[in-house]
Amino acid sequence: MNDPIKRWFLVVIGVLGAISSGALIIASLKSGATPGPSLAWWVTDTHYSRTAHPSQFGFMLFTYIAGFIGFCWLAWRSYRN
Numbered sequence: 001m002n003d004p005i006k007r008w009f010l011v012v013i014g015v016l017g018a019i020s021s022g023a024l025i026i027a028s029l030k031s032g033a034t035p036g037p038s039l040a041w042w043v044t045d046t047h048y049s050r051t052a053h054p055s056q057f058g059f060m061l062f063t064y065i066a067g068f069i070g071f072c073w074l075a076w077r078s079y080r081n
Helices: 003-031 042-045 054-080
Strands: 031-033 047-049
Touching: 003 047, 003 054, 031 054, 047 054
Parallel strands: none
Antiparallel strands: 031 047
16 A cells, blocks of 8 residues: 555544444443443343443443554554654
């Protein structure tokens, strides 16, 4: 890929990932339940609620926040280069 094309591609991926991660964090906090890891929740309908599974809820929220920070970092680093 050309350098400018690669740069803006990474910026777009970072922004879209940050938006989707942020929406997932906000939805999880509002509803009090997070979907399970990867796509297993589609098959098993596994949701970790704040009251029934507090440690899993906290861990999944932590991973969503880490993903949000990672996508923001990717977008910012690509934009600044």
